[in-house]
């Protein structure tokens with residue numbers, strides 16, 4: 001049976017660039033997202049330029065039935081997922097009292113619930129083979145929860161906590177669980193209101209390609225938690241050495257809508 005790397009959120013941004021890099025390294029892939037046209041175009045590009053096998057599964061992962069459908073599809077086709085990249089995610093920015101509650105709950109469904117379910121389903125399969133790797137895409141905000149990204153920050157703190165705890169539990173079953181924590185990245189995730197904030201003016205977004213290179217290297221050879229970029233690593237330590245009242249002021253002035 002053939003082995004594959006499954007990437008969620010592979011239709012754009014970091015996930016798409018990771019797919020390109022992994023295909024160049026001759027890994028066969030399963031790509032998951034909602035945008036069928038984008039996935040099929042990427043499949044064609046990677047199969048013709050890299051000679052790898054690529055399967056696409058169109059799914060809205062904020063719906064747990066579609067998460068189950070993804071797993072069922074891979075099981076029924078005997079596609080072994082050796083590596084799972086839980087990359088699909090959305091980020092809402094704005095005042096908590098003004099953001100749409102249903103949009104926030106949908107973000108929790110995607111960033112938290114679907115990621116948890118995918119870890120459980122593929123974690124069990126990997127454990128049964130005593131072999132596997134899961135890379136969860138968290139964020140710098142996992143360490144540094146920002147106001148105006150309140151629910152998003154909370155989802156990413158969850159992703160980091162889940163990754164660290166699962167890595168401890170599943171190591172004895174041959175499964176490693178990693179967390180990749182990028183700072184700002186230049187993708188469709190970033191909106192105009194975000195770009196106007198001091199946070200983006202002082203910490204310029206990295207390219208999706210450079211973050212994807214770090215992500216692939218980490219997925220194939222790394223373990224534990226990786227904050228992307230030296231500046232972001234320093235920032236992730238700030239809350240440990242700075243009084244919380246000072247941190248609160250810094251974070252508010254960086255993230256406040258302009």
Ligand SMILES: NC(=O)c1ccc[n+]([C@@H]2O[C@H](COP(=O)([O-])OP(=O)(O)OC[C@H]3O[C@@H](n4cnc5c(N)ncnc54)[C@H](OP(=O)(O)O)[C@@H]3O)[C@@H](O)[C@H]2O)c1
Pocket residue numbers: 008009010011012013014015032033034035036038059060061062087088089090091110137138139140181182183184185186187188189190
């Ligand atoms: N960009 C940043 O500044 C930044 C920083 C730290 C962490 N991150 C994290 O990096 C990850 C990738 O984001 P990105 O920056 O590459 O953003 P992006 O370009 O917007 O990509 C997001 C991906 O997730 C997929 N997606 C969104 N909603 C989905 C749903 N309901 N079901 C299935 N797939 C869905 C999108 O595909 P479809 O629309 O086709 O479904 C797309 O492929 C996210 O987890 C994000 O939180 C981003």
